[in-house]
Amino acid sequence: MTLAELFAPFGLKAPPLEVRGIALDSRRVEEGFVFVAVPGIPLPHRKPLDGHDFIPEALKRGAIAVVGERALALPVPYLRVRDAREALAHLSRRLHGEPDRRLALLGVTGSKGKSTTASLLHHLLQAGGGGAALLSTLGLRLGEEARPPLGHFTTPEAPEVYAFLREAADRGLKAGVLEVSSHALALKRVEGLTFRIGVFVSFYPDDHLDFHGTPEAYFGAKALLVERAELAVLNAALPHLERLRARPHLLFGPGGEVWGEGLREEAGGLRFTLHTPWGSGEAFLPMLGAYNLENALAASAAALAHGLPLEGVLEGLATFRGVPGRMEVVQKEPFRVVIDFAHTGKSLEAALKTLRATTRGRLLLVVGAAGERDPRRREDIGRVAARLADKAFFTEEDHRTEDLGGILQALAQAAEREGGTYELVPDRKEAIFRALAEAQEGDTVLLAGKGHEHTLERGTLALPWDEKAVALEALRALGHLGQGPGPGKGGL
Structure with a gap:
């Protein structure tokens, strides 16, 4: 599709240049792209970014046109709209042929x-x-x-x-x-x-x-x-x-x-x-x-x-084979290891209650709370962990630009009010190793909060992460790798 065809419904005349893509992240702009400058979202924990501030970078990367909400004079065709996010969706739909x-x-x-x-x-x-x-x-x-x-x-x-x-x-x-x-x-x-x-x-x-x-x-x-x-x-x-x-x-x-x-x-x-x-x-x-x-x-x-x-x-x-990272069993014996995405108080409560019913020994938990999210979630997770797990290992879970120590203290304080037993282990890999090292025959270890996700967000970095691979590595290192759920199996 050409730029002239893409912008025609908006009433803006543009040259018949081929449009190769649309992006709202200037880092993803390539030659022939249209850059849509989207205002950022104000949140309590950070100042919002504004796509208009990244227009120069988008132009350097080869943007052939820009869409935005401000009155601007640019060296490429510029479409000014009332709502850049809405325009982004309609332009994307048109570019890809509805x-x-x-x-x-x-x-x-x-x-x-x-x-x-x-x-x-x-x-x-x-x-x-x-x-x-x-x-x-x-x-x-x-x-x-x-x-x-x-x-x-x-x-x-x-x-x-x-x-x-x-x-x-x-x-x-x-x-x-x-x-x-x-x-x-x-x-x-x-x-x-x-x-x-x-x-x-x-x-x-x-x-x-x-x-x-x-x-x-x-x-x-x-x-x-x-x-x-x-x-x-x-x-x-x-x-x-x-x-x-x-x-x-x-x-x-x-x-x-x-x-x-x-x-x-x-x-x-x-x-x-x-x-x-x-x-x-x-x-x-x-x-x-x-x-x-x-x-x-x-x-x-x-x-x-x-x-x-x-x-x-x-x-x-x-014939449903389950969902990766949703009550996924990594090992059954001599102790059970389960991965679940539970990352709120309610979902964690449901997971722990389900596992408690079929656990002969202790129920151990590795869990954290995400940064740049509602702080009340930490209170809920800490209370549920203390009430329903025999021991919790509080650790990182995408703390992003928030102070990890502050998040862990919030979890600990909530657990203490419930009289729970816990350890603070900031590094998630170390927390998984510690929990599995402590597990004994008949126990269940629940690794909660990350589930299927493939990144772990520390500061501004999104680091590669595979919860299942880390658990298997720990089990091998500790000499505990026992009976798994079978090839390709998900659920319990």
Whole structure:
């Protein structure tokens, strides 16, 4: 596409230069790119950056045009807009040929469970033979081809979203499952997309208040997904349900049209009777944790509404291989080692309670709290760790530019108020080694907070990180490497 064609809907005449890409990060600009100068987001812990300050760098790197919100005179075509983020999304969509028109999009949002639900929904669509793409925190999938995630965001920026959807459509895939965060909705990373189905899995009002400010604003951001969907698949326990039910909808959970009965937690997973408007059947999901029933109901409801038969959904549930970094067992014996992404008080509580039920010995925990996030999260994590783990090793978890010592002290103070036992080990690798060295037969060691992530953020650096690889290294070094979960297995 040429620059003239790209800018035509905005009324700006431009030369017919070939556009090779769009970027809002000046470091990613290449020859032939359009640079969009986005104002930064004010947060309590830091001054925001402003893309307008990086226009000179973008021009040096070869930007052929600039989009921004200020009145500027530049040596290249300049499109001034009211909202640069909104323009970024619409320009990205236009550059990539409106790929969403060729795909049935299913979006998944929620405070907890959205990654698991999105991955399970993608698996159900794939098992049903339709061919689907997946964009999530855990990574990308084009059919069965897996790729690493695009950066540290749950939902990447608009240029990456639309480029991925374009590739999925060009490959002939019929559907796309997108895990959509509240940040992505508020920051217009998915602006312009219309979802065939929007799934709202869960809502915890105390999440992400450092960004959204109030529970009402946080809920409103998530509600944008279902407001843009042809059909909303909603947890019957959501607050403000009357607001969401104004659209065509399908409810799941107790009191909904799709619900589970007779849940039985077995060593290999969950068994329950799945009831739906399309019929009922006995279901098995090879994942532990009663909370995963909610994720299974959400994914099943969306798949059925999309047109999959009940038999196909039941077969797909039974063949799901779990989610990397979500209650992933690294070793079973002589003591169990589990990796989970739990990084809030509520998610950590659910993980610890699930593991406690099947732990013969002590329950040891390695956990931290992220920097540049709501400080109240540290209080919650510290209290839960003290109450539910026999011993916690408090360590780093993406402290970013915040003082790690201050974060660890906040965790320790919360744990002390609960009378918990803990150690402060600033280096995460050392904390994992110490916890595994202390573990004995029958114990469970939970490594919480990082899960699937491939970076560890220290200061302004994003260092390579692989929690599973570090755990296996420690087990080998300590001579404890025992029986694992088996090749390729996820869950418990």
